Amino acid sequence: MTLQRRTANELASCLRKILPDYRAAWGVGIENELLHIQHDGEALRWVFGALVSACLERATALASAPVSRAFLCFPILFQALGAAFAPSLLLAWRGNHLQAAALLGSQTPGDDFHRFIPLLAILPAWYVTLGLFACLLFLASAVQLLRRSPSALALFLAALALELLSEAAVRLLPGYLEISHQVFSFPNQNFRRDVLIPAATSLLPLLVAATLGLAQRSQPPATPPSLSSAEPL
Amino acid sequence: MPRHPFNSQQTRLLLFTLLQHPENWFHGYVLSRVTGLKSGTLYPLLMRLNDHGLLAARWSEPAQPGRPPRHEYRLTPAGLALAREQARSSPELIPQLATEGAAP
Secondary structure, eight states: OOHHHHHHHHHHHHHHHHSOGGGHHHHHHHHHHGGGOOSHHHHHHHHHHHHHHHHHHHHHHHHHSHHHHHHHHHHHHHHHHHHHHHHHHHHHHHTTOHHHHHHHHTTSTTSOGGGGHHHHHHOOHHHHHHHHHHHHHHHHHHHHHHTTOTHHHHHHHHHHHHHHHHHHHHTTSTTHHHHHHHHTOOSSOOHIIIIIHHHHHHHHHHHHHHHHHHHTTOOOOSSOHHHHHSOOO | OOOOOOSSHHHHHHHHHHHHSTTSOEEHHHHHHHHOOOHHHHHHHHHHHHHTTSEEEEEOOOSSTTSOOOEEEEEOHHHHHHHHHHHHHOGGGHHHHHHHOOOO
């Protein structure tokens, strides 16, 4: 037996373990098909392709599980809070609700909202509207995710797009970039503040969107369909 | 509600292949050779079609004693109806099947 054939056989047995239980018959079918592929290289390519789809099936099953859905709501809620934060601070400051502004400001580096006043002074009303609307879209996405609705991903992506659009548009305001640079400059370097948090907040929405996409790729059937539709030998 | 994977070119190619010989059962590797779809594309399509009741799957009698049975597939009546409907809307794919030769 060549190395290619041995590898194909080993990968086929891995494939059966990777597939979810309700796909067990398919795993056996794919593995049995190997015996009828004469060329060893072809057999290896055959099982490798099937292995990739098996991993995707397992990921779909995991992402679709109720626990996964519930867990996925947390990063979505985090996104919603992030979208609402700046607009909320702006509304609190402009409405002279200084206690609320101080509370929100305590969640920022420096623990003081007064640093942001030059920035808050130039932010327009539409920034508040867009930010709060994005927050609502994120919340709607979380609700739809729990309801197993396919619109969860679309709502999440719409909210992300709105956030990005808002951030891009606000950068065009005269003086925004200079003031923003002054506000967000700190004398000392901090790995968590300067690298870790920006990386995490950039990566998180991508991971959530990818997981939402997997969760909605296909719902696992309630009963193993292959066995129920198969005729006995 | 799951997204139905019925509109991709690969799905239509698979449906048309099975439509050519609706009474025959096809093994996975044969389908792969005829349609040109790799296993990583073919099996997810087969699973989705089976999930939605468009494809029937069964274990065939092994050709030689001692060999394990093979999984084989053909369209259900609902699958045949869908394949015919898509054949009417995508006639450009049918010549491709004619050149590849959809035979069990």
